[in-house]
Amino acid sequence: xxxxxxxxxxxxxxxxxxxxxxxxxxxxxxxxxxxxxxxxxxxxxxxxxxxxxxxxxxxxxxxxxxxxxxxxxxxxxxxxxxxxxxxxxxxxxxxxxxxxxxxxxxxxxxxxxxxxxxxxxxxxxxxxxxxxxxxxxxxxxxxxxxxxxxxxxxxxxxxxxxxxxxxxxxxxxxxxxxxxxxxxxxxxxxxxxxxx
Amino acid sequence: xxxxxxxxxxxxxxxxxxxxxxxxxxxxxxxxxxxxxxxxxxxxxxxxxxxxxxxxxxxxxxxxxxxxxxxxxxxxxxxxxxxxxxxxxxxxxxxxxxxxxxxxxxxxxxxxxxxxxxxxxxxxxxxxxxxxxxxxxxxxxxxxxxxxxxxxxxxxxxxxxxxxxxxxxxxxxxxxxxxxxxxxxxxxxxxxxxxxxxxxxxxxxxxxxxxxxxxxxxxxxxxxxxxxxxxxxxxxxxxxxxxxxxxxxxxxxxxxxxxxxxxxxxxxxxxxxxxxxxxxxxxxxxxxxxxxxxxxxxxxxxxxxxxxxxxxxxxxxxxxxxxxxxxxxxxxxxxxxxxxxxxxxxxxxxxxxxxxxxxxxxxxxxxxxxxxxxxxxxxxxxxxxxxxxxxxxx
Numbered sequence: 001x002x003x004x005x006x007x008x009x010x011x012x013x014x015x016x017x018x019x020x021x022x023x024x025x026x027x028x029x030x031x032x033x034x035x036x037x038x039x040x041x042x043x044x045x046x047x048x049x050x051x052x053x054x055x056x057x058x059x060x061x062x063x064x065x066x067x068x069x070x071x072x073x074x075x076x077x078x079x080x081x082x083x084x085x086x087x088x089x090x091x092x093x094x095x096x097x098x099x100x101x102x103x104x105x106x107x108x109x110x111x112x113x114x115x116x117x118x119x120x121x122x123x124x125x126x127x128x129x130x131x132x133x134x135x136x137x138x139x140x141x142x143x144x145x146x147x148x149x150x151x152x153x154x155x156x157x158x159x160x161x162x163x164x165x166x167x168x169x170x171x172x173x174x175x176x177x178x179x180x181x182x183x184x185x186x187x188x189x190x191x192x193x194x195x196x
Numbered sequence: 197x198x199x200x201x202x203x204x205x206x207x208x209x210x211x212x213x214x215x216x217x218x219x220x221x222x223x224x225x226x227x228x229x230x231x232x233x234x235x236x237x238x239x240x241x242x243x244x245x246x247x248x249x250x251x252x253x254x255x256x257x258x259x260x261x262x263x264x265x266x267x268x269x270x271x272x273x274x275x276x277x278x279x280x281x282x283x284x285x286x287x288x289x290x291x292x293x294x295x296x297x298x299x300x301x302x303x304x305x306x307x308x309x310x311x312x313x314x315x316x317x318x319x320x321x322x323x324x325x326x327x328x329x330x331x332x333x334x335x336x337x338x339x340x341x342x343x344x345x346x347x348x349x350x351x352x353x354x355x356x357x358x359x360x361x362x363x364x365x366x367x368x369x370x371x372x373x374x375x376x377x378x379x380x381x382x383x384x385x386x387x388x389x390x391x392x393x394x395x396x397x398x399x400x401x402x403x404x405x406x407x408x409x410x411x412x413x414x415x416x417x418x419x420x421x422x423x424x425x426x427x428x429x430x431x432x433x434x435x436x437x438x439x440x441x442x443x444x445x446x447x448x449x450x451x452x453x454x455x456x457x458x459x460x461x462x463x464x465x466x467x468x469x470x471x472x473x474x475x476x477x478x479x480x481x482x483x484x485x486x487x488x489x490x491x492x493x494x495x496x497x498x499x500x501x502x503x504x505x506x507x508x509x510x511x512x513x514x515x516x517x518x519x520x521x522x523x524x525x526x527x528x529x530x531x532x533x534x535x536x537x538x539x540x541x542x543x544x545x546x547x548x549x550x551x552x553x554x555x556x557x558x559x560x561x562x563x564x565x566x567x568x569x570x571x572x573x574x575x576x577x578x579x580x581x582x583x584x585x586x587x588x589x590x
Contacts (some may be wrong), residue, residue, distance in 0.1 A: 071542050
């Protein structure tokens with residue numbers, strides 16, 4: 001299991017109801033179902049990933065996050081999760097609003113564009129950073145709304161969100177002293193646990 | 197009975213090639229329990245013709261019910277004769293290694309009550325008159341079909357269905373099964389269906405019915421006695437229906453504006469390939485299908501609305517279900533568009549049922565569900581293969 005998923009799962013209570021936006025191959029939902037008796041749905045648009053979800057017997061609904069979550073009622077899930085998809089939606093702020101409306105709590109993970117390697121790449125090469133975590137070039141990337149931790153925190157502040165937990169990890173999802181002291185410089189992936 | 201047939205089939209499938217259930221034989225079930233239909237009338241007894249593919253396992257946990265659509269019947273897979281031109285109507289999805297894998301599942305496919313392929317219907321003798329029922333055959337509904345299929349299920353001593361599956365009108369039967377008999381359905385596969393017909397759907401049905409009813413050879417439905425049949429009316433009904441089963445893109449791809457003889461002839465003869473195709477389809481259908489059955493089937497479609505008795509709340513209706521659902525739709529289907537499948541999915545989400553939904557992008561329109569569209573059959577097969585046959589009821 002991806003390390004960010006391992007971190008997330010400890011924030012989810014037994015028997016919780018979960019909506020996973022951009023659920024990918026369904027690994028997280030399958031794990032939560034098998035270990036915590038979680039009832040959940042995943043939303044996904046990639047047909048190959050939908051196929052993987054089906055093989056895992058994970059409930060997956062083909063739905064584009066850019067179309068909103070109008071089909072879900074207010075506070076209808078204990079937790080709404082979105083891992084590594086925030087940067088790929090057309091209106092991240094609207095999706096976050098929707099997540100907070102539908103879920104009592106939200107968990108969001110995203111890549112940090114303020115990571116020192118990104119900064120060095122841009123400074124020395126003068127071109128958009130390409131890395132293992134963000135392997136695309138500017139013209140074919142699905143990641144159209146990259147941000148830094150500070151940017152995200154600013155958004156949380158503007159939206160008056162309560163941050164329940166926040167973790168930053170590096171590429172190998174390790175924690176460390178530098179990460180804790182300078183998260184926006186050394187953290188590669190942010191994991192936020194927020195509520196209204 | 198099943199063992200000897202299975203042997204015959206597996207022997208024949210090696211000759212007809214991989215992926216076919218081979219030669220199959222229809223079987224008959226006579227139900228002597230009277231059935232009271234939703235319309236209030238009672239049939240004292242009736243017969244259902246059905247086929248089975250694959251073998252029932254020792255735990256009797258691998259049975260799958262296949263529900264057919266408007267013009268379908270029990271012959272869903274394999275061949276009746278070595279020289280049969282085409283296999284059963286859902287051969288793309290039923291067979292060894294296919295979406296409904298007959299190496300794994302025991303498949304039951306039944307011709308619905310009111311049908312014209314061997315089950316009791318308008319062509320059957322009315323015990324009250326000694327003549328065929330014709331137009332006097334009672335109107336049957338999707339719920340009546342579920343009730344009669346349930347009798348067959350009991351006869352076959354199947355405790356619960358591993359899955360009930362169907363496309364279009366077949367998908368409606370799947371929903372009705374899940375709502376009416378929750379513990380008996382472990383998985384529900386609803387393909388290219390709708391929770392009820394729209395006004396446009398009913399309008400198309402009405403034109404089809406009008407075509408049949410206004411054919412002088414229809415003779416108010418008593419054409420059997422006059423040794424005739426409403427060939428023109430039934431052909432027209434089928435031609436109209438057929439247009440709604442295809443998509444604009446699909447027809448353009450298949451026919452374009454191709455002419456039969458290469459040049460226009462300035463008259464009203466059949467000139468374009470698409471005309472020729474439709475006429476052929478209509479005529480062939482009129483020879484193999486019964487007009488009274490066609491009328492009945494379109495009415496069953498019109499009347500289907502499981503939400504009605506739950507204050508028109510589909511989520512409440514579907515909250516009766518205990519099964520997992522797989523809902524599939526096709527992007528170019530305009531008869532039952534993806535939006536119609538989405539209504540089902542929204543209701544299932546609101547009712548907090550287990551549901552998986554995918555929209556298959558392909559040009560073949562409503563008919564896609566009958567065709568081996570790789571993306572469709574791979575999702576369908578993955579879902580069926582993941583069904584647990586050993587564990588508990590779910």
